[in-house]
Amino acid sequence: MSDDGFAQMRQLAQLAEYIAVDYMEAVRDGQVVNDGEYQEMLEFSQLIVTNISEIQDKSADAGDLTDQAKALQEAIQNKQAIETIRQMSGSLRGTLLALMPQSSLPDHLLSKATVKGLYESQCASCHGAAGGGDGVMAEQLEPAPTDFTSKERALNRSLLGLYDAISNGIDDTAMPAFTQLTEEERWSLAFHVGGLAFQSGSEVTGEAPSVTLSQMVNHTPVQLAAEHPEMTQKGIERLRAKPELLFQETTNPLKITRDQLLLAQEAHQHQRGDYQTAQALAVSAYLDGFELVENSLDAQDKALRQTLEADMMAIRQLLKQAQSPGEVESAVSRTLARLDDADRLLSEST
Ligand code: HEC
Incomplete structure (x- = not known):
């Protein structure tokens, strides 16, 4: 498969992740609560189905991707529960990531002070000084800048997803692509904003991390908790709050x-x-x-x-x-x- 093919797959994995995060705004208890968001879910799931059939034609390994994509689309059409949608989106992402070469992982993060400085100069005007989505420009923007302190959202966002948003921007929104930043700066910012929702848990101690850096980057906290029964939810949240723990280990x-x-x-x-x-x-x-x-x-x-x-x-x-x-x-x-x-x-x- 060509690099283009992989880029396309990575984007589809991104879309699947968006569906899992935003679905809660669209449907609750089997009812559409926000028609705009729901239309977007329908559009994204259709986009995944169309693009996956293209990949499937090119790669014999693509297996049951089309089936998984269609099942997700149908579940959205039937306004199924968020848990079902998250589970389906998670396994679709898992299949896609397994077919792609591992994206290059950071070997270390910039110091806390450097990252904070970057965040303040580049991000705070929209996302707010503490990441609450309430920067000085926020009021003029639709959609509004993401509130990184929202725990429910953060639990369903992978660090890879955040990194991709920072690297590529988000179409049709004010979120720009930060191509002028180095890969290391973008990873450090992804870990920084990905930890903001979990600061209160960062003092829990004692649990040795049993996830690898690559699992930590690719999976959402909800997925990690399901895949690592030996770790507590608090332990996983602590790793998002203090990612340096993972880097110490991997050295x-x-x-x-x-x-x-x-x-x-x-x-x-x-x-x-x-x-x-x-x-x-x-x-x-x-x-x-x-x-x-x-x-x-x-x-x-x-x-x-x-x-x-x-x-x-x-x-x-x-x-x-x-x-x-x-x-x-x-x-x-x-x-x-x-x-x-x-x-x-x-x-x-x-
Ligand atoms: C001009 C305003 C603006 C600036 C500056 C900006 N963002 Fe954003 N960002 C947005 C908006 C708006 C969204 C929400 C888009 C959406 O709802 O799809 C967003 C979304 C994101 C997301 C996706 C979050 C998620 O859970 O989906 C990440 C990650 C992100 N921004 C990181 C950053 C970082 C890091 C910086 C600084 C380097 C930054 N942004 C600077 C406006 C901005």
Whole structure:
């Protein structure tokens, strides 16, 4: 698939996310409460159906995307409950994201003070100093600037969705595309505005984050809560309020290796198996993680370094094609156990 095709898919994932957020303004208890918003929902869902059938023609992997898009459209026509709409939109987004290459993730965020300064100079005139959607220009604008402190909205918005809005702007509204800002500035702003609704929960402590940066970026807090029963809702909200917690974690190269191996395993299992993505992730597990500590590990325990290197090569081979059930999982879990050993050795030595 071409870059254009991927850009189109990303936009469709955006539209699906908008439907999940804005539907609550359009329909309540099976009744249309705002006809303008409801017409927009109908228009967006039709747009998704039309564009997805185009993608489907180009990509054999697109699977049941059309069915999912039509089901969402029908649910909107039937004025189904918001929970149903969110669930359908979430799984449609999930399928689309799994078909796309992972968008490049930020490796760190700008300092809080820098981001606040950027926000004040570029965003506050519309979105308000505290993000309440009440800047000096807000009154003249229709639609009004988003209120980032609205928790219900934030719970249903992914950081990727916010990043895309900042990067591309929003058609037919006052929201401009901030192409003059660097990628790092745009990501930092997305994390900043994406955390404003959750500040009150930021003091909760004690829970270790078990989501990866990529899951955090791609999924809404509502989806994350459903997919991570081991984490509390408060724990997830705290990560949105204090994203730096995720970045501290990912600076340990072996943590990156572990995360990428698990994602590779997941991609290999996914529906018909996405072997190319799985392999790319396994290569990243090595290059973006293990390789950075290879020399220090070699100095501590040469045999372990060699075994791990062989482990990871074996996993890359396995991921090339279908395997009998459990094969990939057991290779990955053996490797994860050895990575734990390496982690202990390295942290003892520092
Ligand atoms: C000229 C006014 C204006 C400025 C300046 C502006 N925005 Fe917006 N922004 C809007 C409007 C209006 C919307 C709502 C559009 C809609 O309802 O679809 C919006 C929507 C957004 C959204 C989508 C939110 C969601 O949940 O859908 C994000 C994210 C966003 N703005 C971030 C920013 C950031 C970050 C800046 C500064 C770098 C900024 N905006 C500057 C007017 C503005």
